Amino acid sequence: MSNNLKTAGEQASIPDLALLDSFVIRHSDFVVRLASLLVCLALSGCTTTPQSSPASRQREEADLVIAFQSWNSISFMKPDITGMAGAQTVRAKTFTRAAVVKLLRNLKTPRGFVVVVLDRRYAPDPMAANGGMDEIQRFFEELGFRRIAIQDGAALDETGGLPILRDSTIKPRRDAGAAQPAAGA
Numbered sequence: 001m002s003n004n005l006k007t008a009g010e011q012a013s014i015p016d017l018a019l020l021d022s023f024v025i026r027h028s029d030f031v032v033r034l035a036s037l038l039v040c041l042a043l044s045g046c047t048t049t050p051q052s053s054p055a056s057r058q059r060e061e062a063d064l065v066i067a068f069q070s071w072n073s074i075s076f077m078k079p080d081i082t083g084m085a086g087a088q089t090v091r092a093k094t095f096t097r098a099a100v101v102k103l104l105r106n107l108k109t110p111r112g113f114v115v116v117v118l119d120r121r122y123a124p125d126p127m128a129a130n131g132g133m134d135e136i137q138r139f140f141e142e143l144g145f146r147r148i149a150i151q152d153g154a155a156l157d158e159t160g161g162l163p164i165l166r167d168s169t170i171k172p173r174r175d176a177g178a179a180q181p182a183a184g185a
Helices: 014-044 054-061 097-106 129-142
Strands: 064-070 073-078 113-118 147-152 164-167 170-172 179-181
Touching (some): 054 113, 073 097, 113 129, 129 164
Parallel strands (some): 064 113, 113 147
Antiparallel strands (some): 064 073, 170 179
16 A cells, blocks of 8 residues: 555554644643643733722822821822832821921922822821811912812722722712812813
8 A cells, every 4th residue: 555544553664754744743842832822821811901080080180299197297209309209118207387388488399289188097087187178179279289188097999999088189079079170280
């Protein structure tokens, strides 16, 4: 029989076995590569960058981000004035109201936008104590900031970010209770 098909009883010649081995090797290499590719695709999937919350976008956009517990416990989140960015600290360096005024007078940061993150885990609640959010907003306006946003640091909203309690560029509508941009914003 001159063709390559042999019956079960016939013995294959040595050249035929070599051809069969090279065929299996070539195809098994292809199968292994294909399987590897499929495993890589399955493990990596189609990942996308998650949408950041409005509060996160505000903190990224802000010139200054403050963590506010009380008028005697204010810390800077952005810019890093203590040189501890990225370091794990047990307790952040805190400042009093007067010290913040002095520091901001000496800092050369823009005065466009400040985000105040209220730490509401302690009593009295800074949202209402000592003039609350109105006094906090007035304080930063007097320091020259044109936009002030206040966020609740003790809660998460449905997007996984901090709820925005107030933004000076948004004023409530009298009829519907929804927010709309303030004039000139």
